[in-house]
Structures are given as C-alpha cells and as structure tokens.
Amino acid sequence: MTVLHPGIAQGPVLLLDEPLSFWGAFDPRHGTIIDIHHPQKGAGLKGKILMMLESRGSGSAPGGLAEAIRLGTAPAGIILVQPDINLAIGAAVAETLYGKSCPVLAVAAPDFLELSKAAYLHISHDGTVGPSLDDA
Amino acid sequence: MRDGKAYRLAMQLVEQAASIMQAPRLIPISFAHIDACFYTGQSHLDFVRFLLEHSAKLSVPTWTNNSVASPDDGGLRPEYSDPEMVRGAHKLMTLYAELGCKPTWTCAPYQLAGGPRFGDHIAVGESNAVAFYNSVVGARTNKYGDYLDVACAITGLAPFAGLHTDESRRADIHFLCAGIPDEWKRQDIFFHLLGHVIGRKAGRRIPVISSLPKETGRDQLKALCAAGAASGGIELLHVTGVTPEAPALESVFKTGEKIEITAEHLQAAHRELSTVRDGPLDAVALGTPHFSLSEFSELIKLLAGRKVKTAAYISTSRGIREMLKAKGWLKTLQDAGITIPVDVCTYYSPKVQALKGRVMTNAAKWAYYAPGMLGVEVCFGSLKECVESAVRGEVWRDSSLWLQT
Numbered sequence: 001m002t003v004l005h006p007g008i009a010q011g012p013v014l015l016l017d018e019p020l021s022f023w024g025a026f027d028p029r030h031g032t033i034i035d036i037h038h039p040q041k042g043a044g045l046k047g048k049i050l051m052m053l054e055s056r057g058s059g060s061a062p063g064g065l066a067e068a069i070r071l072g073t074a075p076a077g078i079i080l081v082q083p084d085i086n087l088a089i090g091a092a093v094a095e096t097l098y099g100k101s102c103p104v105l106a107v108a109a110p111d112f113l114e115l116s117k118a119a120y121l122h123i124s125h126d127g128t129v130g131p132s133l134d135d136a
Numbered sequence: 137m138r139d140g141k142a143y144r145l146a147m148q149l150v151e152q153a154a155s156i157m158q159a160p161r162l163i164p165i166s167f168a169h170i171d172a173c174f175y176t177g178q179s180h181l182d183f184v185r186f187l188l189e190h191s192a193k194l195s196v197p198t199w200t201n202n203s204v205a206s207p208d209d210g211g212l213r214p215e216y217s218d219p220e221m222v223r224g225a226h227k228l229m230t231l232y233a234e235l236g237c238k239p240t241w242t243c244a245p246y247q248l249a250g251g252p253r254f255g256d257h258i259a260v261g262e263s264n265a266v267a268f269y270n271s272v273v274g275a276r277t278n279k280y281g282d283y284l285d286v287a288c289a290i291t292g293l294a295p296f297a298g299l300h301t302d303e304s305r306r307a308d309i310h311f312l313c314a315g316i317p318d319e320w321k322r323q324d325i326f327f328h329l330l331g332h333v334i335g336r337k338a339g340r341r342i343p344v345i346s347s348l349p350k351e352t353g354r355d356q357l358k359a360l361c362a363a364g365a366a367s368g369g370i371e372l373l374h375v376t377g378v379t380p381e382a383p384a385l386e387s388v389f390k391t392g393e394k395i396e397i398t399a400e401h402l403q404a405a406h407r408e409l410s411t412v413r414d415g416p417l418d419a420v421a422l423g424t425p426h427f428s429l430s431e432f433s434e435l436i437k438l439l440a441g442r443k444v445k446t447a448a449y450i451s452t453s454r455g456i457r458e459m460l461k462a463k464g465w466l467k468t469l470q471d472a473g474i475t476i477p478v479d480v481c482t483y484y485s486p487k488v489q490a491l492k493g494r495v496m497t498n499a500a501k502w503a504y505y506a507p508g509m510l511g512v513e514v515c516f517g518s519l520k521e522c523v524e525s526a527v528r529g530e531v532w533r534d535s536s537l538w539l540q541t
Contacts (some may be wrong), residue, residue: 004156028177036508057173059261059281066283067177086281089149093283096145114318121170 003127004088007101009077010122013115014048016040021056022064022090031073049121050075051112054082067088070098077103077123081112082097105129139478142192145284146290153284159295162204167252167275168198168289169245171261172282173232175204175225183283184231187290192235199240199251201262202426203229205477205486206479208454218486229479238388241479244426245357257300259288261370263326264425264501267361270372274380276300280370299372305381307344307374308392309337314347315396321349323537325518327356328500329405330397331363335370336405337395344374344382344389352378355431362425363500384398409503412513414531418493420444420522421482424502431519431540436468438523444473445529447490454478484509498532500521 017039020026025035031046045068055061063065068074074094078087083106091102103123107115115121115129123129154162158296172180184422204225205213215222233239245251246268252258254274260266261280269275278298280288288294296303311334313321320326334343343364364370374382374389382388422435427450433452450469452460457478460466469476482488497503498516503514515531524532 002156005152007258023176058175059263059279059285060174060280062284063180064173064174066179066183068179070179070182085153085284088152088156089281089284092149092152093145093183094179097179097186 002106004104005091011049011076012046015116016052019056021055021058023058023060028068044072045075048075049077051079051101056086061086062090066094069094080106140190142187142190149195149287149499154295161287161292163296163298165257165294167258169260170285171201172286173200175228194289198237198289199245200237202243203479204209209477209480212477213486235279236517244299247428248455259294261285263365264362266371267365272357307342307389309341309343310394311345313397328357328363329402332367332405332500333401335368346376366501366504375414376396409516411507416530417446419447420526421449421497424499427452442527444526446526448474448526451481453496
C-alpha cells in the first residue's frame with residue numbers, strides 16, 4: 001500500500017468498472033460521471049470511497065479533482081491499484097488551498113479486490129483501510 | 137522566496153511526484169511550457185493567486201499553452217456564451233502573465249524562436265508539445281499535469297525518471313512504412329493518418345517508424361506527434377534517419393512488436409476520423425496544433441486569390457500572426473473570408489458559434505475531439521481538399537489522392 005496523498009475519510013464504496021478521467025469525463029459542479037462511454041455514466045462520486053484500478057490520464061485531471069474538492073462534490077477518498085500522480089497532485093493542491101482533504105491510496109491488486117467487497121470503508125491517516133468505524 | 141509558502145508548496149508537489157515515480161533524485165530543468173493556464177474551474181485561479189500572494193518566482197523561462205478563451209480571439213467566444221468560463225479564462229491569462237510567464241498562448245511553442253534544444257531537460261504539459269519536444273527536438277520531458285508543471289517551473293526541478301532517463305527513451309514497437317509509395321509520403325494527410333494509426337496501436341509504448349523520407353519536415357512531424365498523442369497518448373516517437381535520437385533503427389530499437397503499415401491501415405484511420413459522408417459543408421477548421429508560417433504559405437498558394445464560401449477558421453499563435461502581418465498575409469487571408477483566431481483552439485467548449493453542422497478539417501487531433509466536445513459532424517481531408525471545399529461550399533475530393541473509396 002502506498003499513500004499518494006494522506007488524509008482521513010470514510011464513506012460508501014463506489015467501485016468503477018472502468019478507469020475515469022477527472023477532466024472531460026467528470027463534471028465537478030455536480031460530482032457526476034458525464035462520459036457517455038463510461039458504463040457508470042450519471043453516477044455521483046460525492047462522499048464515496050471511490051475505487052478504480054487506475055485513473056484515465058489527462059493533464060487537466062488535477063484541476064478537475066481540486067475543483068470537486070473545493071465545491072464539496074468530490075469523493076471522500078480514492079483507492080487505486082496503479083499509482084497516479086495527477087490525482088495526488090490535485091488532492092495536495094486542494095488541501096493547501098481549501099483545507100479539505102481527500103486521501104489517495106494505491107493498494108496491491110489482491111487487497112483492492114478484497115476491499116471492493118465492502119459496502120463502507122474507512123481510510124486512516126497512515127493509509128490503513130478497513131470497515132467504517134461507524135460499523136465497528 | 138525559497139522560504140515562502142509558494143516555493144514550499146511547489147517543492148512539496150515535485151517531491152510528491154518524484155516519490156510516486158520512484159525517482160532517485162531531482163534534476164535541474166531549463167524551460168517549462170505550462171498547461172495550468174488553461175481554465176477548467178475556480179481552483180485554477182485560486183492556485184495562481186496563492187502563488188502570487190506568497191511571492192512565487194519562476195526559476196526558468198516559462199511559456200504558456202492555449203487559453204480557453206482570449207480577449208484577442210476576435211469574438212470567437214464572447215463573454216455571454218459562458219460568462220464563468222470566459223471571464224475565468226481571461227483572468228487566468230492576466231495572472232500567469234503577472235507570475236512572469238512569457239505569454240505565448242500556444243499549443244505549438246516549438247514554432248517560436250528561443251525554445252529548448254537537444255538534450256535539455258524541460259517540463260511540458262500539452263500532449264502534442266510533449267511528443268514534439270521529445271521526438272523532434274530531442275529535449276526531455278514527461279507529460280506534467282496541471283499544477284505540477286508550474287511547480288517544476290518555480291523550483292526549476294523535475295523528478296529524474298521516465299523520459300528524462302536514457303533507458304526509458306528506447307523504442308519498443310516498430311512501424312515499417314516500406315510498403316507505402318513514396319508519393320504518398322509527401323502528402324500532409326499521410327502524416328495525420330499515420331499518427332492516428334500509430335497512436336491506436338502503440339498505446340503507451342514508444343514507437344520507431346522506419347522508411348519515411350529523409351526530408352520529412354517539421355510540419356509533417358508535428359502532425360504525426362499530435363495525432364499519435366490524441367489517439368494513443370504517445371509522448372515520444374522516433375523516425376529513423378529523421379529524428380535526432382534515431383540515426384538508424386538499431387540506435388533505438390532491439391526487440392519488440394513489428395507492424396507493416398499498409399494502405400488499409402491508412403484508409404481505416406480516414407474512416408475513423410470522419411463521422412459524415414461527403415456533401416454540403418458548413419465550415420472548415422484548421423490549425424490543431426497551431427498553424428505554422430510554412431503551412432500558411434502552402435494554404436495561400438492553394439487558395440490562389442479565391443474567397444471561401446463556408447465559415448473558415450485557422451488557429452495560430454499571436455507570435456505567428458505577427459509574422460503573417462509583417463508579410464501582408466493576414467490581410468490576404470481575411471480578405472478571402474478566413475478568420476485567424478489566436479491564443480486558443482476551436483475544438484473545445486465554449487462552442488465557437490459558426491462551428492456547427494458539417495465541418496471539414498485536416499487535423500487528426502481536431503477530428504478526434506470535436507464530435508464529442510462540440511457535437512459537430514466531421515469530414516477529414518487533406519489541406520488541399522479543405523481549401524477547395526471551403527471555396528466551393530461543399531466537400532471536394534482530390535482524385536489524385538489514394539483515399540478515394
């Protein structure tokens with residue numbers, strides 16, 4: 001497990017079937033997936049623990065995530081397998097500018113599979129992921 | 137202000153990226169071309185305001201990519217069309233100029249004098265410029281996303297990883313063009329189509345292309361890079377005997393997949409880049425990436441003093457427009473009914489009002505993005521076909537081209 005950007009978060013799990021780009025495929029004003037080719041088009045990311053194997057590359061993705069964090073429409077936290085610089089940078093800039101955190105983690109594929117079965121997840125500052133504290 | 141909050145944030149971002157890329161160290165860069173000046177929301181304004189408030193200073197010459205909308209784009213995107221986006225874009229341009237950027241506002245900075253040279257380490261964000269600088273100039277950059285590009289410019293540093301290192305610049309897929317007639321390889325359309333094919337097939341691998349003419353020029357390589365970056369995310373390609381790191385195939389390639397390019401590949405790319413059949417035409421859109429002086433020269437020859445019947449846009453940089461003015465070509469183009477927007481491109485929203493219905497372009501990148509972003513129909517063609525079609529008001533096909541179907 002690698003902490004790409006640290007933070008504390010919890011929320012219902014949203015597992016994406018395909019990678020998502022945070023620019024062009026995602027509308028930060030409403031926090032929804034708008035890419036017509038994405039199988040989960042229309043899904044809201046706000047407050048979710050977003051799980052996807054990787055992010056789809058776009059140089060403008062950091063701004064898309066930072067804007068969603070500013071507006072409060074962003075996921076609570078993001079769990080990936082493939083480490084992604086754009087999402088880490090977007091989360092880091094938003095934390096500095098707005099004081100709001102959205103942790104971004106990369107975990108090993110088997111752990112990802114296991115975690116994705118949970119309905120709720122909690123992310124600790126050190127990157128530990130487990131069932132929501134509310135359930136514990 | 138190395139002890140300031142702005143420098144600390146910039147260094148934090150560069151180190152965060154270095155850690156994710158597992159770079160052993162940071163290296164000095166000599167140049168940056170940033171994309172964070174392309175407005176996508178309020179957070180872009182807040183970021184540069186934070187830097188200015190905390191006395192950020194750029195460490196290297198830093199040039200700017202296209203803007204979403206420019207006060208100088210001839211009313212292409214008036215404020216009422218999308219007040220938040222247009223006002224935000226104008227403000228962002230002012231703030232990045234205040235930060236000390238050279239206000240080039242172009243996606244083709246390599247067409248202006250004074251840029252980086254062979255072997256320079258640089259930080260670039262715009263995908264076609266990343267591919268061109270790496271491939272054609274032989275400067276070294278990864279594709280740096282928004283904010284990280286500016287952070288590299290402020291610190292003057294980049295993570296020593298990826299395409300900055302020798303070992304990551306070798307090709308791992310070989311495209312052989314020996315079976316394509318030489319005559320085709322002199323057509324501008326060939327390079328757009330080849331780039332599209334290569335991007336699709338290579339994905340994120342590094343291609344080497346062999347059997348292209350030695351005299352393959354910068355406009356053709358620009359088309360190749362832009363099309364490959366749009367369809368596949370290519371950040372570096374080699375052309376044997378043409379690009380500086382590939383004097384021969386063996387210089388960059390040992391083993392890997394080998395694909396023979398055929399006429400069928402190119403015809404399939406042509407079909408993929410067109411969403412509509414030939415017929416009446418509403419507009420022509422050229423200049424993605426920004427048109428060069430030599431492309432304007434070719435276009436004026438093809439125009440031969442005639443006027444266009446459709447709407448016609450050719451995007452370029454303010455730098456190139458100054459050269460057009462000096463040569464008297466700007467007036468020639470305007471008299472022919474052609475609009476020359478600067479600082480921006482026409483394929484993204486807010487929509488350019490006259491770009492609707494059926495639009496013809498010679499740019500694979502424009503054809504790739506515009507149907508989704510603008511909801512237009514696209515006819516793909518050569519530069520000559522675009523010019524003739526604009527003059528006639530309907531799609532004209534060049535019977536001497538091999539793409540007749």
